Amino acid sequence: MPALCSNCSEKRAMLKRPKTGHSLCKLCFFFAFEEEIHQTIVAAKLFKPGETVGIAASGGKDSTVLAYIMKLLNERYNYGLKLMLISVDEGITGYRDDSLETVKRNQQQYELPLKIVSYEELYGWSMDAIVKQVGLKNNCTFCGVFRRQALDRGAIMLRVDKICTGHNADDVAETVLMNVLRGDIARLRRCTAISTASEGDGVVPRCKPLKYAYEKEIVLYAYFKKLDYFSTECIYSPNAYRGYARTFLKDLESIRPSSIIDIIHSGENLSVREGVKMPVQGTCSRCGYISSQALCKACVLLEGLNRGLPKLGIGKHHRLHEKILSQQPLTENEEKKLKSGDF
């Protein structure tokens, strides 16, 4: 006897929800999945009517589902939002050029305006060129730091009020674990927030409407909706250390499926002891972007690339910031340490 949907108890159940374990039919699953995201948006007051919202689109499953659902909910519930797609072209041949094709198709399918900003035009360095200089280790640091800023720059060019990203529950839980493993208390506190407050000029507030959506359900949704998305891992080896946290999370999920949400619950309820030193937010004295140091990470990394000292931004070299700002030459010993090679 085929199992019936636990919601409508009429149609045959097509899937078992990873999040709750219920068996649902296709339509009930669609409804539940969309409704949950709507509830999240409403409960967390993510948007206001009339706002222009940029959807960070990579062409992957998360952002494709996000774009699809944002458009759908905007129409179903009259959010009154003006939606746009923003993509970042990191310049990775064989990976990003293909996924950008997906984004361009999505643009047609969903009839949303699209803006692509590239590392090449913003920084003068494509990821391909960066990897050529720094090697395969630590290149994710460059990519991650540059992307955050690139997205903001793209958003400002488009004059959007908010950016929403496709971070899902698994991503958030993984980040909680990562920050514990790295001892990064400031990020640990911030990472479970569903949206960032507007932090000043040059930074557009961000939010994660899919924060409580399981990665597996996003894939199920995209699969049954037959959404057009790009699913290839980045060719520049995935960040090794994050890989540990990821595997651990997947193992936890296999033991107790609610682990993902449980970890987010933990993260949301952490509170930091008084008197623990926190980085103070300031602005970069070179580009004006938010930074807790005299120079923002992107500027330090860029300086390192341009000087041929790629290790400048890897690890802590705050002492050198002064020197860079005043354009003093580095000592031979310092240069030697920062040269590419055995790292």
Next chain:
Amino acid sequence: MCQVGEEDRYRYQQDGPASASKKCVKCKDASAALVIRAGDAYCRSCFNESFVHKFRAMLGKTRVIFPGEKVLLAVSGGPASCSMLRQVQEGVSQNAHKKLRFLPGIVYIDEGGVVGLSKEMRQKTAFELQELFTTTGFPFYILPLEQVLELPTSVVMPVQQQSEPVTGAYKAAVDHFLLHGRKNDVSPEEQENILPCDVNESQTCALQQLIGSAKTLTAREDLLNTLRHHLLVHTARSKGYSKLMLGDSCTRLAVKLLISISLGRGAQLAQDVGFSDSRYGDVISVRPMRDYSAKEIAFYSHMFNVPYVSVPSLHTKTQDKASIQRLTESFVTKLQTDFPSTVSTIYRTGEKLQTAGRSSSAAADGSRCLLCLCSLDTVTDVASALQATLISEQLSHTKIQGPESELSTAEEYCSIKGEGTCRGTGGGVVCCSSAKEVDTPDLRELMCYSCQLTIKDMSSIHHLPHYILSEAQRRHSRSLMREEIREFLLDADEDD
């Protein structure tokens, strides 16, 4: 990955591999006997010195244990708690340089019944420990976990939190101690040992049923932890000890921290892994071994012949993925071998956290978890993981009554009415599982997020010990009463 490591690495490389002829980094005289961390080679005596110093420094720095206070050492038989016992033993001995001035006692809880050890095995372990404890001259209690079935409800009744220790309280206690001298009120007659051979078979059976009613090993381990802690606290309380010393090492605490996060205990994290834990009010748990890594302890117990016994636990000989606790332990251990700063980084993260102080008047029993006695973390914003889960549950079965909601009403809990009859059967253990009760509270409402998860994994809550169920009943009727007289209450938050 860790940015701190960058510069250190250069140093390690210069050091080269530790050779046998290496000198101790501390005295620079004797040849090194062991390497704790890369670059830190110690000779035997310097290692001992630093080990002892760490213990005393921890107690000195925290100033939680007052002179003349009775302190109960929870010894599991493992290397960490046995090394802790050794530290206390040496610290209070007559020839100690600066004598520790508290009055120690020892408690060992025999969990053999849960793990399914034979009576002979349990007996053997108990005798070994008895011998070990006798040599210390401290009063000691060897108790089977089966005792937990007979605890009074006071264990899970929130005790009014002691107000924050006033500055100068420690000094006052020292002065008082110096003035009146040591009250030697600990006599060996106080000892109480229930050896495994005295344990009623039906009790072991009931305990096994209780643990067995948890369907997952994760829930089983969590339940066992809770019950063990209840028995420890009760023993301390009933024997007049105001502090409970636990032997958690730095490594253990790092694992515990990740377990807590994974089990949804973020709000309770600081209490779960902090130096002192005052959730039980009058009995405060302290963890003086928190600065030692498991490796240091292993070295110490090996080099200085600290006797210990190995007792199997619930997850002994299980696979990595048998439970969340087991998985986390192997995850941290493996990561530690690749990245030697893992444990200390996780541990230091824990130091920077505190218990979410949502309600300062958390002593009100309505806001404390029935099982772990931490403040409830289930009152959350509309946009939260908890709410999101509830919405998901709702949306996945709206039209028909889901089996779960039926369960929670059908699965009734032992009502207070059953008390009289229950006590009679099976040595007051088995709580009338056959009897049908009606007005029973929903246990989940009385629990924190994480303990709810554990209960959710249980096939039945009938097997929970009587003290838990009757406290649930008490709280439930209190809240019903409060509901009834609500309109006459001027301050809604006031309770008891």
